[in-house]
Amino acid sequence: MPGEGDNQSTINEHSSKILLNSSEFHNELINLLINEENKESLETLSNLLLPITKLDATTCKGPVLPVNDIRGIDSRTYAKNERYLRCKLASLYRVMDLYGWNYGTCYNHISVRVNNSTDQFLIKPIGLAFHEITGSSLVKIDSNGSIIDRGSTTFGINALSFSLYSSIYKHRPDINCIIHIQTPAVTAVSAMKCGLLSLSQESLICGQTSTYLIQIDLTTNHLSLDKNIQQSTAKVLILPNYGMLACGTTVEEAWHITFHLILACESQLRAVSMGIDNLILPSDNSAKQVTDTVSTGGGGVNTSDTKWSVGELEWSTLMIVLDRAGYHTGYIYREPLIRFIDKN
Template sequence: MPIATNGTHIGSPVKTQTPVQEDDDDSRRELERPVDVKEDMRQMGQRQRVTMILNSSEFRDELDAIITDALKHGPHPASLISLQQISELLLPHTSRWTTVSSLSRAGGSVIVPINDIRGVDSTTYSKSERLLRCKLASLYRLIDLFGWSQGIYNHITARVNQEQEHFLINPFGMMYHEVTGSSLVKVDVAGNIVDPGSTTYGINRAGYTLHSAIHKARPDIKCIVHLHTPAVAAVSAMKCGLLPLSQDALFCGKISYHDYRGISIEDDVKKLLVEDLGPINKVMILRNHGFVACGETIEEAWKYAFNVINACEVQVRAAPIGLDQLYLPSSEQQKRIADVLQGNINEASDDKKWKIGELEYECLMRILDNAGFRTGYVYRQPLIRTIDKSATFKDVEVPPAASSATSFVDAGQTQTEP
């Protein structure tokens, strides 16, 4: 009979091992334990690990170092930053940067609230300024979440009041996702700091030059957004400028252009900026640089910035086929389409008048609030319809007319009777 190399006979039946019976009492109890009890025990194990971390001397030392370092830097949103650092020690790390498609799930491991005006600060500012600070800080967060910010550079300014010519701007040294309502710096038209906010940072005076020149010459403008995303910078370098290829481009209306002259704060540069923008236009392309979007409200400036960036994205994607292959609507068509777009923006189906960008901005604020940003935004339109409980309702508001199933037959018989 053939013999295998391991010494067993080929063809002989193979002996299978029978499973060992679980006679251990602990194993049997584990198998018979209910699912909810197992889940409770699993959570107890997780809490034990958290307790071990909190009782760790290394963790306490690192926490003390964070708090001590925060206290040394004086008045600062230190509590929020310390909270962020502490949570990053305990929570799983996730990316802070999000794309437009994931805006509804915005945020990283911790979210710094936008409306952080509390205590003494709440009495320092008027109600209108508190709301303006929160709304402007929310715009900084939106631009960061859409991926349009570039570190600590680029700026958005908002006019606080018309009488004193005071403006709000981000502190130079903070990222866009760090900007809060209390951290914004209040300056006058010359760039002198009126209120430093809750941080120790100043402002970018060279960057503020563009804003101050426009604010001074155009009192109708309340907010200015200055950005230079890659797509906009690419279009700004094209001799053709921004073409009317899409509805986003047509919405912007007539666009101004300003030739690049470097970063300068000279008076002649300010004069050229104002002349190039003109008395009516609200969008200006800065050659080889970026763009400026202006608005009578923060919402309007946001809307123009949103459309400019989208229009430039379309043009950059369409440019490789050749500009001579692109279809451009006529001047009459452009004006007619722009008028329709501008008109439809201001009215909703509920007949409530909305200014440009307000309806979209309110939707975005709702997304941020649902994500935990605490914007402090005051909504004009409640999301859920409510019923006035003070009014009395009857079972039948308008009583139906008396009728029966045979009313038509009865009427016919009545007419035929002599």
């Protein structure tokens, strides 16, 4: 006997057929094809086709704006790897928004190095919120913050903030993605003299941390960190009173560190209310074991033949969630996940 879910599926299918066969939809589509400049028709059509995604953490309560909007003639502007990287970075902005970790501002930033052979980076335009970022809207700049490719908007960038990231990219060639985290919990822990304690599994997953004061060059109005940063291998950089930087060799690794770093800071804030002397901290050997295990990828517990880089499996799972919600991330799934998606 068919269940409630089957009935709902039948209703949805019937509704879709009615929409696609309706004269109103037909006229709207013809109008769009005839007049490419009719942006109002494009928006109306998008509202008809795209699902409405409502999540409590995001400020966006309207139709989902597709992440992968680099298509047709526009796709020829970028190399294949850059198109894919643009979509991945735009998806990262969306994930941060869905978790509510951008706090609705347009000033916080995530940046990524385009590739190891060029001194170029992608960053969001300063006028857009996280839930509005798409692959085409990202701005490509050089290490000085000069715009190479403005993307699909006329906005500029937060050059002052990027000068800080640029100094890190310059001295740390192993870092290709930087996420600046300034949630209340992370900022509070950054102001603690004890720094991030090895208190929880999440903090151990983040690995080594280093603390640096932000230096301001009043002549050039640029921000930087101590040049000793090139001697560090830490992927978590604590900026006292200004939050923390989660860094990664890949976008996936930077996200993986960000996720656990925020949880670790929230746990620490709750625990230190009892007094630091009353806390039980793991031994150095235990901490090293957790860090080394996670560094193997796949959460450190992967038993399949498929090898995952740090954060890659977790990131792929998130992309499934976004794609099923209508975000059209453009993410290229690996074989095990392709089979899973096809079955569902």
